Amino acid sequence: MNQKQQTSPFYNVDWITIIIYLCLVLIGWLNIYAAVYDADHSSIFDMSRNYGKQLIWILTSVIIITAILLIDSKFFNFSAYAFYGITLILLVAVLFVGKLVGGNRAWFEIGSFRLQPAEFAKVASSLALARFLGSNTLKLGDFSDQLKCFSLVFTPVLLILLQPDAGSAMVFMSFFLVLYREGLPPFYLVFGLISVILFVLSLLIPQSYIIITLLVIVGFLLWKDRRVRRHYTLIIGSAVLAITLVTAVNYTFNNVLKPHQRDRIDLLLGKKVDPKGIGYNVNQSKIAIGSGQLLGKGFLKGTQTKYDFVPEQSTDFIFCTVGEEWGFLGSLVVLGLYSVLLMRIIALAERQRSTFSRVYGYGVASIIFFHLFINIGMTIGIMPVIGIPLPFISYGGSSLWSFTILLFILIKLDTNRNGIIR
Structure with a gap:
């Protein structure tokens, strides 16, 4: 390998992971188009519609990816605590100057542009935890070391709960899987x-x-x-x-819980049946997925999708569009892509020589898995509706940017997998 190739930002890049990422993003864009399709705005490049806006987020994600690949791998370890501190400041600031949307004060709004700091807190916490575990001789069997790790992970959770955004806060429970991989006693999983x-x-x-x-x-x-x-x-x-x-x-x-939150839990546990009220979203979602049968109704031919029977279909319930228009086989392809992606991320994490890179890799895998499990669980009625996006597929700039940053930092770290990042 010559010197010019080794200095290229694409040297040693894991293209398999990148191809899976691109496939999921493309699937997301097409399904957002299908979910909010309007014959009067039929162009998929119409910037006044969600699918046009999503294209902007996708193109800006390419810029973010390029920037990450150009940065030295050591930068992410060096600046991990700084990112974490900035994120905590943003989480505090949004409580005072954030836009109130759906009962949650979780967004910064500048014109038509919205940014949700809770999405980026997952990235910052992953980096900070990786830095902490990678730069300290810790014994996660000791309660004092456990307490330090818990404090690092759950400080953002407390701020997110004040918004209040229980869905985003729940995602941080995924870090228990990371800590368990690094030696946390099984007691906590049993507990x-x-x-x-x-x-x-x-x-x-x-x-x-x-x-x-x-x-x-x-x-x-x-x-x-x-x-x-x-x-x-x-x-x-x-x-x-x-x-x-x-x-x-x-x-x-x-x-503490609001009436609609209590109703959703009662509905999930079978204590209440309300298909036309609080259970409407989930009921319509299950109808949409089931109606797709084996091969689906075809692109832009989903009746549940076309006539807006499922609320929030381009965001939290995007998977039911896949189920209705692409059918069981299409849904299986999407789940297969996610499965391969998760296995690939774990493989990347395990081949790292640096503790920082390995811990961060498991953080990426755990967060994506949690989002995937909860989101699809919501659409088929086995999990409560808590409003978290499907990675790389749901509509939203903050979501796409945060998952892109989360994944491509790992890809960049992997380009230096034979080195020890300090």
């Missing part, structure tokens, strides 16, 4: 699973029944097994934590 189970039970069963059951289980364990009895402090502490969680869930559900 998270138990917490989810208790959360659901708390909404289905009277609180008093759950508390009595927990007390009976603890009493039985302490009375029956001497080996377990030696760990009575842990058992009693866990019981107190579980009871506190049950109580907190009930209080939050009844006193």
Whole structure:
């Protein structure tokens, strides 16, 4: 390899990942066009429509990609904390001067241009966590080190919850997967699973029944097994934590959540049936996906899409356009692309010699996986509607830019995979 090739910004670039990215972005653009198609504005380049605006975001993303590939890999490690600090400042600022949209003060607005700092907080947190784990000799088995990592990850969460944007805040839970890969004890994953189970039970069963059951289980364990009895402090502490969680869930559900949020949860749990009210979006989405059958109705021929039966179809519910017009096979192709992308990202992360690059790679994979799972889960009715976009496909500049930056920083880091980034 000659010196000129090695100094090229495209030297050692992972083209497989880039091709998958381009395919997903193109699929997104075409489906945004289909979702908001108007015969009076039939040109896909009409800048007054969402698909025209999305083209602008795509073209500006190319500029962002070029800039990232031109930057030295070491820059991202060096400036990680600076990016993180700037993002925290933006998250505070948006609470005071942000535009109120859909009940959330989460956007900066300049003319017709909107920017959502919570989207970029995922990138900044990934970089900061990678920098922290890469530049310190940490033992994630030690509680003090765990606390430092949790503080780094969940400080943006608190600011995002003040907007309030629960959907964006939930995405940060994906960082537990990153920490687990780096040595976080399995206790936290087990605790998270138990917490989810208790959360659901708390909404289905009277609180008093759950508390009595927990007390009976603890009493039985302490009375029956001497080996377990030696760990009575842990058992009693866990019981107190579980009871506190049950109580907190009930209080939050009844006193903190808004009525429409409570209705959505009740609908998901089957406690309420309201296909023409709060469940309208999900019901119409499932009809659209199901109506596509095996091969779909064809491009621009989806009736659910064409007659606007599904609200927010170009953003949160874009996948139902894929299902209706491209059918089961088309949906399978899209999911296949995402699957290959995730496997590719993990492969890139694992081949890094630098801890910084590896941790960051797992951050990218975890965030994309979480978005994918929740978004598609919303459209088929197995997850609550919390309003997070489908990566690279949903309409929106902040979303496309943030996912582009997130992915291409990893691609740039991978070009220097044989080096140690400090």
